Amino acid sequence: MSEVRTALVIGGGVAGPVAGMALRRAGVEATVYEAYPTTADGVGGSLGLAPNGLAALEIIGAADTVRAIARPMPRAVMAVGRKRLDTVPTLPGLPPLQLIWRADLHRALYDHAVSQGVRVEHDKRLVGVEETASGITARFADGTTATADILIGADGIRSTVRTLIDPDAPGPTPTGLLGFEAVADFELPKDEGTITYAFGRRGFYLFRPHPGGGAEWGANLPHAPMSLAEARKVPNEEWLRRLGEYHAEDHPGAELIAHTDPGRLQVLGSMYMMPSVPRWHSDRMVLVGDAVHAPSNSSGQGASLAIESAVQLARCLRDLPDAATAFAAYERLRRPRVERVAARAARINGSKAAGPLSRALMPLLMPIMLRTVMHPERAFGVEQRYKIDWDEPATPH
Numbered sequence: 001m002s003e004v005r006t007a008l009v010i011g012g013g014v015a016g017p018v019a020g021m022a023l024r025r026a027g028v029e030a031t032v033y034e035a036y037p038t039t040a041d042g043v044g045g046s047l048g049l050a051p052n053g054l055a056a057l058e059i060i061g062a063a064d065t066v067r068a069i070a071r072p073m074p075r076a077v078m079a080v081g082r083k084r085l086d087t088v089p090t091l092p093g094l095p096p097l098q099l100i101w102r103a104d105l106h107r108a109l110y111d112h113a114v115s116q117g118v119r120v121e122h123d124k125r126l127v128g129v130e131e132t133a134s135g136i137t138a139r140f141a142d143g144t145t146a147t148a149d150i151l152i153g154a155d156g157i158r159s160t161v162r163t164l165i166d167p168d169a170p171g172p173t174p175t176g177l178l179g180f181e182a183v184a185d186f187e188l189p190k191d192e193g194t195i196t197y198a199f200g201r202r203g204f205y206l207f208r209p210h211p212g213g214g215a216e217w218g219a220n221l222p223h224a225p226m227s228l229a230e231a232r233k234v235p236n237e238e239w240l241r242r243l244g245e246y247h248a249e250d251h252p253g254a255e256l257i258a259h260t261d262p263g264r265l266q267v268l269g270s271m272y273m274m275p276s277v278p279r280w281h282s283d284r285m286v287l288v289g290d291a292v293h294a295p296s297n298s299s300g301q302g303a304s305l306a307i308e309s310a311v312q313l314a315r316c317l318r319d320l321p322d323a324a325t326a327f328a329a330y331e332r333l334r335r336p337r338v339e340r341v342a343a344r345a346a347r348i349n350g351s352k353a354a355g356p357l358s359r360a361l362m363p364l365l366m367p368i369m370l371r372t373v374m375h376p377e378r379a380f381g382v383e384q385r386y387k388i389d390w391d392e393p394a395t396p397h
Protein backbone atom coordinates (compact mmCIF):
# COMPACT_ATOMS: atom_id res chain seq x y z
CA MET A 1 0.00 0.00 0.00
CA SER A 2 1.23 3.46 -0.89
CA GLU A 3 2.46 5.94 1.68
CA VAL A 4 0.76 8.66 -0.42
CA ARG A 5 -2.50 9.55 1.32
CA THR A 6 -3.28 13.08 0.06
CA ALA A 7 -2.95 14.97 -3.24
CA LEU A 8 -3.35 18.51 -4.56
CA VAL A 9 -4.64 18.43 -8.15
CA ILE A 10 -3.96 21.65 -10.05
CA GLY A 11 -6.47 22.29 -12.86
CA GLY A 12 -10.18 21.58 -13.12
CA GLY A 13 -10.47 20.94 -16.88
CA VAL A 14 -10.62 17.31 -18.01
CA ALA A 15 -7.66 15.54 -16.38
CA GLY A 16 -8.11 17.29 -13.00
CA PRO A 17 -11.61 16.10 -12.02
CA VAL A 18 -10.87 12.63 -13.47
CA ALA A 19 -7.69 12.43 -11.38
CA GLY A 20 -9.69 13.51 -8.33
CA MET A 21 -12.25 10.72 -8.85
CA ALA A 22 -9.67 8.05 -9.71
CA LEU A 23 -7.51 8.96 -6.71
CA ARG A 24 -10.53 8.66 -4.46
CA ARG A 25 -11.08 5.14 -5.77
CA ALA A 26 -7.40 4.46 -5.14
CA GLY A 27 -7.71 5.56 -1.51
CA VAL A 28 -5.94 8.91 -1.93
CA GLU A 29 -7.78 12.01 -0.74
CA ALA A 30 -7.56 14.69 -3.44
CA THR A 31 -8.63 18.32 -3.73
CA VAL A 32 -8.83 19.98 -7.16
CA TYR A 33 -7.75 23.63 -7.49
CA GLU A 34 -8.95 25.52 -10.58
CA ALA A 35 -7.65 28.97 -11.55
CA TYR A 36 -10.94 30.27 -12.96
CA PRO A 37 -13.91 31.21 -10.81
CA THR A 38 -16.30 28.90 -12.72
CA THR A 39 -16.04 25.61 -14.60
CA ALA A 40 -16.54 26.84 -18.20
CA ASP A 41 -13.32 28.48 -19.28
CA GLY A 42 -14.71 30.43 -22.22
CA VAL A 43 -12.94 28.19 -24.70
CA GLY A 44 -15.81 26.94 -26.78
CA GLY A 45 -16.01 24.34 -29.46
CA SER A 46 -16.69 20.67 -29.54
CA LEU A 47 -14.57 17.67 -28.83
CA GLY A 48 -14.72 14.03 -29.90
CA LEU A 49 -14.31 11.52 -27.11
CA ALA A 50 -12.83 8.29 -28.48
CA PRO A 51 -13.81 4.79 -27.24
CA ASN A 52 -10.59 4.54 -25.21
CA GLY A 53 -11.43 7.75 -23.35
CA LEU A 54 -14.89 6.46 -22.63
CA ALA A 55 -13.48 3.13 -21.41
CA ALA A 56 -11.31 5.00 -18.91
CA LEU A 57 -14.34 7.00 -17.77
CA GLU A 58 -16.17 3.69 -17.13
CA ILE A 59 -13.57 2.89 -14.45
CA ILE A 60 -14.47 5.95 -12.41
CA GLY A 61 -18.21 5.57 -13.07
CA ALA A 62 -18.45 8.75 -15.17
CA ALA A 63 -19.09 7.27 -18.64
CA ASP A 64 -22.90 7.34 -18.38
CA THR A 65 -22.88 10.96 -17.23
CA VAL A 66 -20.79 11.96 -20.24
CA ARG A 67 -22.73 9.79 -22.70
CA ALA A 68 -25.96 11.46 -21.52
CA ILE A 69 -24.80 14.85 -22.82
CA ALA A 70 -22.88 13.64 -25.88
CA ARG A 71 -23.96 12.79 -29.42
CA PRO A 72 -22.80 9.43 -30.82
CA MET A 73 -21.11 9.59 -34.24
CA PRO A 74 -21.10 6.00 -35.48
CA ARG A 75 -19.99 6.82 -39.05
CA ALA A 76 -17.21 8.88 -40.60
CA VAL A 77 -16.81 9.65 -44.28
CA MET A 78 -13.61 10.76 -46.00
CA ALA A 79 -14.12 13.16 -48.91
CA VAL A 80 -11.57 14.42 -51.42
CA GLY A 81 -13.06 17.23 -53.46
CA ARG A 82 -16.54 16.03 -54.36
CA LYS A 83 -15.53 12.37 -54.14
CA ARG A 84 -16.57 10.47 -51.04
CA LEU A 85 -13.91 7.88 -50.40
CA ASP A 86 -15.84 5.54 -48.19
CA THR A 87 -17.50 5.18 -44.88
CA VAL A 88 -15.30 4.44 -41.90
CA PRO A 89 -17.52 2.71 -39.37
CA THR A 90 -16.83 2.38 -35.69
CA LEU A 91 -14.31 -0.43 -35.11
CA PRO A 92 -16.12 -3.72 -34.42
CA GLY A 93 -16.96 -4.17 -30.76
CA LEU A 94 -16.25 -0.55 -29.84
CA PRO A 95 -18.77 2.20 -29.02
CA PRO A 96 -18.94 5.17 -31.41
CA LEU A 97 -17.08 8.45 -31.05
CA GLN A 98 -18.99 10.72 -28.65
CA LEU A 99 -19.25 14.35 -29.73
CA ILE A 100 -19.53 16.79 -26.86
CA TRP A 101 -19.29 20.53 -26.26
CA ARG A 102 -16.13 21.24 -24.31
CA ALA A 103 -17.92 23.40 -21.72
CA ASP A 104 -20.48 20.60 -21.19
CA LEU A 105 -17.70 18.05 -20.66
CA HIS A 106 -15.98 20.27 -18.08
CA ARG A 107 -19.29 20.83 -16.30
CA ALA A 108 -20.26 17.12 -16.34
CA LEU A 109 -16.90 16.00 -14.97
CA TYR A 110 -16.96 18.70 -12.32
CA ASP A 111 -20.52 17.79 -11.21
CA HIS A 112 -19.67 14.10 -11.17
CA ALA A 113 -16.48 14.63 -9.19
CA VAL A 114 -18.30 16.75 -6.61
CA SER A 115 -21.12 14.18 -6.36
CA GLN A 116 -18.48 11.53 -5.59
CA GLY A 117 -17.11 13.65 -2.76
CA VAL A 118 -14.11 15.22 -4.49
CA ARG A 119 -13.46 18.75 -3.20
CA VAL A 120 -13.05 21.36 -5.95
CA GLU A 121 -11.93 24.90 -5.17
CA HIS A 122 -12.26 27.67 -7.76
CA ASP A 123 -10.34 30.94 -8.10
CA LYS A 124 -7.14 29.16 -7.02
CA ARG A 125 -4.33 29.90 -9.46
CA LEU A 126 -1.15 28.06 -8.54
CA VAL A 127 1.87 30.37 -8.56
CA GLY A 128 4.53 28.42 -6.66
CA VAL A 129 5.38 25.43 -4.50
CA GLU A 130 7.62 24.39 -1.61
CA GLU A 131 8.66 20.79 -1.89
CA THR A 132 10.12 19.23 1.27
CA ALA A 133 11.06 15.75 2.40
CA SER A 134 7.70 15.31 4.11
CA GLY A 135 5.25 16.97 1.73
CA ILE A 136 4.49 19.73 -0.75
CA THR A 137 2.85 23.12 -0.25
CA ALA A 138 1.11 24.93 -3.10
CA ARG A 139 0.93 28.72 -3.13
CA PHE A 140 -2.00 30.36 -4.88
CA ALA A 141 -2.33 33.84 -6.39
CA ASP A 142 -4.85 34.85 -3.67
CA GLY A 143 -2.16 34.35 -1.02
CA THR A 144 -3.56 31.07 0.35
CA THR A 145 -1.67 27.77 0.55
CA ALA A 146 -2.48 24.06 0.69
CA THR A 147 -0.31 21.11 1.70
CA ALA A 148 -0.41 17.41 0.82
CA ASP A 149 1.84 14.41 0.13
CA ILE A 150 1.96 15.05 -3.64
CA LEU A 151 0.89 17.63 -6.25
CA ILE A 152 -0.52 16.67 -9.65
CA GLY A 153 -0.23 19.16 -12.51
CA ALA A 154 -3.41 18.85 -14.58
CA ASP A 155 -3.09 22.49 -15.59
CA GLY A 156 -3.22 22.19 -19.34
CA ILE A 157 -0.91 22.99 -22.22
CA ARG A 158 0.48 26.17 -20.59
CA SER A 159 1.20 24.29 -17.36
CA THR A 160 2.79 26.13 -14.46
CA VAL A 161 3.59 22.83 -12.74
CA ARG A 162 5.65 21.74 -15.77
CA THR A 163 8.03 24.67 -15.29
CA LEU A 164 8.08 24.17 -11.52
CA ILE A 165 9.28 20.61 -12.13
CA ASP A 166 11.79 21.73 -14.76
CA PRO A 167 12.41 25.42 -15.52
CA ASP A 168 13.94 24.32 -18.83
CA ALA A 169 10.89 22.29 -19.86
CA PRO A 170 9.77 22.90 -23.44
CA GLY A 171 6.60 24.90 -24.01
CA PRO A 172 3.84 24.23 -26.51
CA THR A 173 4.74 24.31 -30.21
CA PRO A 174 2.37 26.12 -32.57
CA THR A 175 1.06 23.91 -35.36
CA GLY A 176 0.77 26.91 -37.68
CA LEU A 177 -3.00 26.56 -37.76
CA LEU A 178 -5.87 28.63 -36.43
CA GLY A 179 -9.05 26.77 -35.48
CA PHE A 180 -12.66 27.73 -36.25
CA GLU A 181 -16.05 26.15 -35.68
CA ALA A 182 -19.51 27.30 -36.70
CA VAL A 183 -23.10 26.36 -37.43
CA ALA A 184 -24.22 27.22 -40.97
CA ASP A 185 -27.73 27.75 -42.30
CA PHE A 186 -27.08 25.11 -44.91
CA GLU A 187 -28.82 21.76 -45.08
CA LEU A 188 -26.73 18.63 -45.52
CA PRO A 189 -28.28 15.23 -46.29
CA LYS A 190 -29.96 14.25 -43.01
CA ASP A 191 -27.63 11.75 -41.45
CA GLU A 192 -27.14 12.82 -37.88
CA GLY A 193 -24.59 10.17 -36.98
CA THR A 194 -22.16 10.91 -39.80
CA ILE A 195 -19.16 13.19 -39.64
CA THR A 196 -17.31 14.02 -42.88
CA TYR A 197 -13.58 14.69 -42.94
CA ALA A 198 -13.05 16.63 -46.16
CA PHE A 199 -9.78 17.33 -47.96
CA GLY A 200 -10.30 20.42 -50.06
CA ARG A 201 -8.05 21.93 -52.72
CA ARG A 202 -5.97 23.82 -50.18
CA GLY A 203 -6.88 22.49 -46.78
CA PHE A 204 -8.83 20.21 -44.53
CA TYR A 205 -12.28 20.82 -43.03
CA LEU A 206 -15.00 18.74 -41.42
CA PHE A 207 -18.76 18.95 -41.22
CA ARG A 208 -21.83 17.17 -39.85
CA PRO A 209 -25.56 17.85 -39.65
CA HIS A 210 -26.64 20.06 -36.74
CA PRO A 211 -29.45 18.44 -34.73
CA GLY A 212 -31.51 21.63 -34.74
CA GLY A 213 -31.18 22.06 -38.54
CA GLY A 214 -28.28 23.42 -40.58
CA ALA A 215 -24.73 22.11 -40.47
CA GLU A 216 -21.84 22.27 -38.03
CA TRP A 217 -18.41 22.71 -39.56
CA GLY A 218 -14.82 23.11 -38.41
CA ALA A 219 -11.80 24.33 -40.33
CA ASN A 220 -8.18 25.33 -39.89
CA LEU A 221 -6.46 28.26 -41.52
CA PRO A 222 -2.66 28.32 -41.86
CA HIS A 223 -1.56 31.39 -39.91
CA ALA A 224 1.29 32.70 -37.76
CA PRO A 225 0.58 32.06 -34.07
CA MET A 226 -1.64 34.62 -32.36
CA SER A 227 -3.23 34.70 -28.92
CA LEU A 228 -6.93 33.95 -28.56
CA ALA A 229 -7.51 37.58 -27.59
CA GLU A 230 -5.74 38.78 -30.75
CA ALA A 231 -7.65 36.34 -32.93
CA ARG A 232 -10.96 37.43 -31.41
CA LYS A 233 -10.15 41.09 -32.06
CA VAL A 234 -10.34 40.38 -35.80
CA PRO A 235 -14.01 40.73 -36.81
CA ASN A 236 -15.73 37.41 -37.54
CA GLU A 237 -16.78 38.82 -40.94
CA GLU A 238 -13.08 39.08 -41.82
CA TRP A 239 -12.33 35.52 -40.69
CA LEU A 240 -15.27 34.24 -42.73
CA ARG A 241 -13.97 36.17 -45.75
CA ARG A 242 -10.52 34.60 -45.39
CA LEU A 243 -11.96 31.12 -44.80
CA GLY A 244 -14.25 31.59 -47.81
CA GLU A 245 -11.25 32.50 -49.97
CA TYR A 246 -9.26 29.54 -48.67
CA HIS A 247 -12.07 27.08 -49.39
CA ALA A 248 -13.45 28.84 -52.48
CA GLU A 249 -13.00 25.75 -54.65
CA ASP A 250 -14.37 23.28 -52.11
CA HIS A 251 -17.89 21.88 -51.95
CA PRO A 252 -19.73 22.01 -49.67
CA GLY A 253 -16.95 23.94 -47.84
CA ALA A 254 -17.54 27.18 -49.74
CA GLU A 255 -21.32 26.94 -49.24
CA LEU A 256 -21.01 26.17 -45.53
CA ILE A 257 -18.83 29.23 -44.99
CA ALA A 258 -20.98 31.47 -47.19
CA HIS A 259 -24.11 30.49 -45.24
CA THR A 260 -22.61 31.17 -41.81
CA ASP A 261 -23.84 34.10 -39.80
CA PRO A 262 -20.75 35.84 -38.33
CA GLY A 263 -22.39 35.62 -34.90
CA ARG A 264 -22.26 31.83 -35.09
CA LEU A 265 -18.54 31.57 -35.84
CA GLN A 266 -16.34 30.46 -32.95
CA VAL A 267 -12.73 31.56 -33.16
CA LEU A 268 -10.68 28.95 -31.28
CA GLY A 269 -7.27 30.57 -31.77
CA SER A 270 -3.91 29.02 -32.57
CA MET A 271 -3.56 25.26 -32.30
CA TYR A 272 -0.61 23.94 -30.31
CA MET A 273 0.95 20.64 -29.44
CA MET A 274 3.48 19.60 -26.82
CA PRO A 275 6.86 18.28 -27.89
CA SER A 276 8.28 15.41 -25.85
CA VAL A 277 8.67 16.55 -22.22
CA PRO A 278 11.96 15.28 -20.69
CA ARG A 279 10.84 15.38 -17.03
CA TRP A 280 7.33 14.16 -16.19
CA HIS A 281 7.82 14.39 -12.43
CA SER A 282 9.94 15.53 -9.52
CA ASP A 283 9.98 13.85 -6.10
CA ARG A 284 6.48 15.08 -5.20
CA MET A 285 5.06 16.61 -8.39
CA VAL A 286 3.80 14.84 -11.51
CA LEU A 287 2.08 15.92 -14.74
CA VAL A 288 -1.07 14.57 -16.44
CA GLY A 289 -3.04 15.50 -19.56
CA ASP A 290 -2.14 18.37 -21.88
CA ALA A 291 0.45 19.59 -19.36
CA VAL A 292 2.68 16.73 -20.46
CA HIS A 293 1.19 15.26 -23.65
CA ALA A 294 -0.99 17.49 -25.82
CA PRO A 295 -1.05 15.68 -29.15
CA SER A 296 -2.81 18.59 -31.00
CA ASN A 297 -6.42 18.62 -32.04
CA SER A 298 -5.61 16.70 -35.25
CA SER A 299 -5.25 13.51 -33.23
CA GLY A 300 -8.80 13.58 -31.82
CA GLN A 301 -7.21 11.99 -28.74
CA GLY A 302 -6.15 14.81 -26.37
CA ALA A 303 -9.00 14.51 -23.90
CA SER A 304 -9.12 10.72 -24.11
CA LEU A 305 -5.39 10.44 -23.37
CA ALA A 306 -5.73 12.95 -20.53
CA ILE A 307 -8.45 10.78 -18.95
CA GLU A 308 -6.41 7.59 -19.41
CA SER A 309 -3.32 9.16 -17.83
CA ALA A 310 -5.23 10.41 -14.80
CA VAL A 311 -6.65 6.91 -14.21
CA GLN A 312 -3.29 5.16 -14.73
CA LEU A 313 -1.57 7.57 -12.35
CA ALA A 314 -4.15 6.80 -9.65
CA ARG A 315 -3.66 3.06 -10.20
CA CYS A 316 0.11 3.39 -9.78
CA LEU A 317 -0.33 5.46 -6.62
CA ARG A 318 -2.72 2.82 -5.25
CA ASP A 319 -0.34 -0.09 -5.70
CA LEU A 320 3.22 1.17 -5.41
CA PRO A 321 4.90 1.97 -2.11
CA ASP A 322 5.91 5.60 -2.60
CA ALA A 323 5.51 8.56 -4.93
CA ALA A 324 8.87 8.09 -6.68
CA THR A 325 8.13 4.46 -7.63
CA ALA A 326 4.55 5.26 -8.63
CA PHE A 327 5.56 8.24 -10.81
CA ALA A 328 8.28 6.23 -12.57
CA ALA A 329 5.86 3.35 -13.27
CA TYR A 330 3.23 5.82 -14.52
CA GLU A 331 5.67 7.45 -16.94
CA ARG A 332 6.80 4.04 -18.20
CA LEU A 333 3.18 3.04 -18.86
CA ARG A 334 2.19 6.28 -20.56
CA ARG A 335 5.10 7.85 -22.43
CA PRO A 336 5.36 5.46 -25.42
CA ARG A 337 1.61 5.51 -26.02
CA VAL A 338 1.11 9.27 -25.89
CA GLU A 339 4.22 10.00 -27.97
CA ARG A 340 3.03 7.60 -30.70
CA VAL A 341 -0.31 9.45 -30.91
CA ALA A 342 1.49 12.83 -31.01
CA ALA A 343 3.69 11.62 -33.88
CA ARG A 344 0.62 10.63 -35.91
CA ALA A 345 -1.00 14.02 -35.29
CA ALA A 346 2.21 15.85 -36.24
CA ARG A 347 2.21 14.08 -39.62
CA ILE A 348 -1.36 15.26 -40.25
CA ASN A 349 -0.55 18.81 -39.11
CA GLY A 350 2.46 18.95 -41.41
CA SER A 351 0.21 18.45 -44.38
CA LYS A 352 -2.60 20.68 -43.10
CA ALA A 353 -0.33 23.63 -42.38
CA ALA A 354 1.41 23.70 -45.69
CA GLY A 355 -0.18 27.01 -46.70
CA PRO A 356 0.52 27.92 -50.30
CA LEU A 357 2.35 24.64 -50.78
CA SER A 358 -0.56 22.59 -49.62
CA ARG A 359 -1.72 21.64 -53.10
CA ALA A 360 1.65 20.12 -53.79
CA LEU A 361 1.78 18.48 -50.39
CA MET A 362 -1.80 17.20 -50.34
CA PRO A 363 -0.60 13.83 -51.72
CA LEU A 364 1.25 13.39 -48.42
CA LEU A 365 -2.11 13.00 -46.77
CA MET A 366 -3.23 10.34 -49.20
CA PRO A 367 -1.43 7.41 -47.58
CA ILE A 368 -2.90 8.39 -44.21
CA MET A 369 -6.37 8.72 -45.69
CA LEU A 370 -6.17 5.49 -47.64
CA ARG A 371 -4.86 3.57 -44.66
CA THR A 372 -7.74 4.97 -42.64
CA VAL A 373 -10.35 4.01 -45.20
CA MET A 374 -8.87 0.67 -46.21
CA HIS A 375 -7.57 -0.41 -42.80
CA PRO A 376 -9.36 1.43 -39.97
CA GLU A 377 -8.19 -1.27 -37.60
CA ARG A 378 -4.55 -0.61 -38.45
CA ALA A 379 -5.05 3.16 -38.35
CA PHE A 380 -6.95 3.39 -35.07
CA GLY A 381 -7.04 -0.06 -33.46
CA VAL A 382 -4.12 0.46 -31.08
CA GLU A 383 -5.38 3.89 -30.02
CA GLN A 384 -9.05 3.10 -29.61
CA ARG A 385 -8.94 -0.45 -28.21
CA TYR A 386 -6.74 0.55 -25.27
CA LYS A 387 -8.29 -0.45 -21.96
CA ILE A 388 -6.86 0.01 -18.48
CA ASP A 389 -7.13 -3.06 -16.28
CA TRP A 390 -7.96 -1.22 -13.05
CA ASP A 391 -8.07 -4.40 -10.96
CA GLU A 392 -4.64 -5.57 -12.10
CA PRO A 393 -2.02 -4.38 -9.57
CA ALA A 394 0.46 -1.89 -11.06
CA THR A 395 4.06 -3.07 -10.97
CA PRO A 396 7.23 -0.99 -10.68
CA HIS A 397 8.79 -2.40 -13.93
Ligand SMILES: Cc1cc2nc3c(=O)[nH]c(=O)nc-3n(C[C@H](O)[C@H](O)[C@H](O)COP(=O)(O)OP(=O)(O)OC[C@H]3O[C@@H](n4cnc5c(N)ncnc54)[C@H](O)[C@@H]3O)c2cc1C
Pocket residue numbers: 010011012013014015016033034035036041045046047048049050124125126127154155156157158159160179268271288289290291294296297300301302303304305306
Ligand atom coordinates in the same frame (compact mmCIF):
# COMPACT_ATOMS: atom_id res chain seq x y z
C1 LIG B 1 -9.75 23.24 -31.04
C2 LIG B 1 -9.49 22.01 -30.25
C3 LIG B 1 -10.14 20.83 -30.59
C4 LIG B 1 -9.92 19.67 -29.85
N1 LIG B 1 -10.56 18.54 -30.22
C5 LIG B 1 -10.37 17.42 -29.50
C6 LIG B 1 -11.07 16.22 -29.84
O1 LIG B 1 -11.85 16.16 -30.79
N2 LIG B 1 -10.85 15.12 -29.08
C7 LIG B 1 -10.00 15.14 -27.99
O2 LIG B 1 -9.87 14.10 -27.31
N3 LIG B 1 -9.33 16.25 -27.65
C8 LIG B 1 -9.49 17.37 -28.38
N4 LIG B 1 -8.81 18.52 -28.03
C9 LIG B 1 -7.86 18.46 -26.90
C10 LIG B 1 -8.53 18.53 -25.53
O3 LIG B 1 -9.32 19.67 -25.40
C11 LIG B 1 -7.43 18.52 -24.45
O4 LIG B 1 -6.55 17.46 -24.70
C12 LIG B 1 -8.01 18.37 -23.06
O5 LIG B 1 -8.85 19.47 -22.75
C13 LIG B 1 -6.88 18.27 -22.03
O6 LIG B 1 -7.39 18.28 -20.73
P1 LIG B 1 -6.53 18.84 -19.53
O7 LIG B 1 -7.37 18.67 -18.33
O8 LIG B 1 -5.18 18.25 -19.57
O9 LIG B 1 -6.33 20.39 -19.86
P2 LIG B 1 -7.44 21.53 -19.90
O10 LIG B 1 -8.74 21.00 -20.35
O11 LIG B 1 -6.82 22.64 -20.67
O12 LIG B 1 -7.60 21.97 -18.37
C14 LIG B 1 -6.58 22.63 -17.67
C15 LIG B 1 -7.20 23.41 -16.53
O13 LIG B 1 -6.18 23.90 -15.69
C16 LIG B 1 -6.51 25.22 -15.29
N5 LIG B 1 -5.26 25.91 -14.93
C17 LIG B 1 -4.28 26.33 -15.75
N6 LIG B 1 -3.28 26.90 -15.06
C18 LIG B 1 -3.64 26.83 -13.74
C19 LIG B 1 -3.01 27.25 -12.53
N7 LIG B 1 -1.81 27.85 -12.52
N8 LIG B 1 -3.66 27.02 -11.36
C20 LIG B 1 -4.87 26.40 -11.33
N9 LIG B 1 -5.49 25.99 -12.46
C21 LIG B 1 -4.89 26.19 -13.65
C22 LIG B 1 -7.19 25.80 -16.53
O14 LIG B 1 -7.98 26.93 -16.21
C23 LIG B 1 -8.02 24.62 -17.00
O15 LIG B 1 -9.29 24.58 -16.44
C24 LIG B 1 -9.01 19.69 -28.77
C25 LIG B 1 -8.35 20.87 -28.41
C26 LIG B 1 -8.58 22.02 -29.15
C27 LIG B 1 -7.84 23.29 -28.77
